[in-house]
Amino acid sequence: MEQFIYLRYQYRIYPNITQRKQMSVTADCCRFVHNYYLNMRSLAWRTQHRSMNYNACANDLKYLKLVYPWLKEADSMALQEELKDLQLSFEKFFSHSGGYPKFRSKKESGISYRTRNQNGGIRLSLDKHFINIPKIGMVRIKLSRDIPGEILNATLIRKPSGKYFVSLTLKIESASLIKGNHGMEHGLDLGLRSFYVLDDGTVAPNMKYLYETNGKLIRAQRRLSRMKKGSSNYIKQKRKVARLHEKVCFARHDYLHKESTRLAKMCSLLCIEDLNIKGMIRNHKLARSISDASWSEFTKMLEYKMPLYQGALVKVPRFYASSQTCHICGHRNPKTKDLAIRRWTCTVCGTEHDRDVNAARCLLQKGRTMLPDAA
Template structure:
């Protein structure tokens, strides 16, 4: 199997300049390839990766684009492959039409491929094409490196994301089965009666974030002080993202280690975000990312993640007798009593038990 590993990088000034130059060149080639393909399709011609690659070769021969020879040639080719993949996804209706990249986007990255072991980790450094040895903060051992993505974040930090081969070691778990009902006030309730509260990292940082964004709005566009203030805002967003990611990683790992079967709802999160009253809260709690983590970790270690159909009325059904109470459709009702068997239910705990039972039935 393959997985991604992310390390913080500490390039020196010369390496930073070369990384920034490579990012600019990759963006230039991507945009030129996109323009070429757009014009070709408008005129009824079919253009693929081979045509844009030939265009790149011709550009390098001209004096106006001689600077393209100074950066990693594989990175330039990979930007054209990304463009080609974007068109494939578009024609197969998996994504929107590719758009031009902007230098004003503060999150930039490029990818390069490991050929003949030209990318490797040596002590506290990683050797990268053209850049040489870049200092990194390595937090774990890595296997065979397939490719590397070099990222520059809005806060001005640099990271290397390694795509590596690894053999997952099947870890023993407690063999349990659990149902998960996610929410906004509580992150999730499980069928064992446990409740994990939503840490609300974004909401806790909103006051500070609003203050720093007001300061940013007062700075003159294009000024050095505006860029300094932009970085302060970016650092707040970055901290929130790191806190949320750490929380999701720990919760998903705990569930995979303790349970063999995990049952979840097959939620249409993208559709739910269209509700403008709940969009911010749903985006902040990151259900999709949590479910993705559960799925890939379960695949690594041989667990089962079962998705219950979206329209299954888990909250309205009594987990004891199966009676469906349509009055519970109102989200304001958090506790209710079954009119048939008179069992008192907590809405979320009852839903998680029903999700578990339905998941085991589907499996």
């Protein structure tokens, strides 16, 4: 295991009016710098077949500040970070893993920009009620949990709901995080009816409250679409939609974190299906799209949490059809492809199966054989 891991922790902050203004000034300047250098880089290429990299842009920025002195009001590190991001999006474009970088328009909804921690510019006050942010000063923070590592950078965020957050990238010593587990071995089948089922029949209920809030969200969005853009009712409704959206997002995240931590604490071995997320993303049904997003997020959480509790996560390839194979005799029953079939009887050994529990048991059996030290 590597010596350090990098995690992002998000906290609610409560900037005062002056600090809010300063944050939006920096965000505006970041957008300006992004658009300006996107344009410059495109021009340099189109007219002179010359590429303009990060260093060239950062160097040029000094002169741009003479032309537009108001750029000096912004956090200069945030402007540099913006140029780095632009560089990254160009690199993605050139390696065919992303589209051509886009111009950004002013959004009244939300803002966000990133700044670096240089010489302790980002630090907590002694009483831990405030955090110092470059060019902003001491901002009140709700320290919902401790900061267990070195702060590398901070992203300042204003959500469309009007709430403010700071998201810190932390460099954490892995050793300080490593804990033991309870030594259990499980197979886990992700599903639509319930979020997951374990091989011993344990069922994690689906995020039902999420769907309920989602229903509200859809109705609120529909109402919004019928309103006159820019009217005061429209603005009010837009806030309402944003708040509901945030609620869904938080609740989902919270649930996934709780479940993944619980499993990581419990298991020394956890076998799951290696889902082909790419193949599933093109599904427009609401329930499916939420599950798909949750599944990939959940898998990512397990990937970093399992090693922290010294457990192993095994991803069983998709072509191993866990839901169609009898875990007792290994007979494959293609009829069970139909998702509606909840229970089935193996035609060879006669065992009666619960579809999900059998799948989880198959995953556990298959996963055990995939461990490095398995014969």
